[in-house]
Amino acid sequence: MTLASAVRDTPHTVTDTSGLFQQVAFNHLLGLKRELAADGVSRLVLDARAELTNNFGNVHGGVLMTMLDGAMTSAALSHASFTRAAMTIEMSTQFHRPARGTLTAHGRATRAGQSICFCEAHIEDAQGEVVAKAVGSFKFMRP
Template sequence: MTQFVEFPVRSPFIDALGLKLVRADNGVSEVMLSLEPMHTNTWGVAHGGLTMTLLDVALSLAARSAGEPSGVVTVELNTSFMQPGRGELRAHGRVMHQSSTMAFCEGEVRDASGAFVAKALGTFKYLRKLAVGRTIVEQAEPGGDAP
């Protein structure tokens, strides 16, 4: 049975999808998702946007785990789809190269049988603080009202 760890930051979107973090350390990551009907397209297989989200999360976690930033943002994500995703999906990410401000990553999604679902290359910008003139909106506590 797979052991899961806590995500380094909370995301209501990721929580709603049900993604689980297997690992994210030293520039390598793995996330998994058990496909549910809400994750599928009209053909009953993983929606392409879901597959891209898995890749975005896996690659950004790999980038985050390789540095000491406050966060990362996706600059570019190039995805190639090989075949439909079914059942349990696992996305793996790894940092190929990084500078003080950017991380260049690659990753893939495979299903429970090991079939190759998708491949991605991504570029992520390290953030140490918000850009001038932008503000952080505080999140409401679960079940509570926003400030």
């Protein structure tokens, strides 16, 4: 059951948004997995493969941005105890080095009000080197 059908088919508003990550088809296409989302922090993992690389054999920057966005969104949702949905308002990304192999994105909600949550995230490679960082702001919404 999708979130939309759950809302449509029940007279009550859905208040548990913890399953939204698994409903994003793009996450499945990339092979992106969420290992943790609790208390305003998150961890996502991706095993890089050839289909996700650029002309230089490194993980494409768009894939890295998706990981960072997902990590920050997961952190924001968990900060709100999965009672709200969140939509990206803006995101600023820095790429530090080429990304290959198993990548882990760590997200953290740094400050939140009633409607906006500010977050940060970084991605590490298997050696623990930071390959990219981002900050972003997210609009809380009713699911």
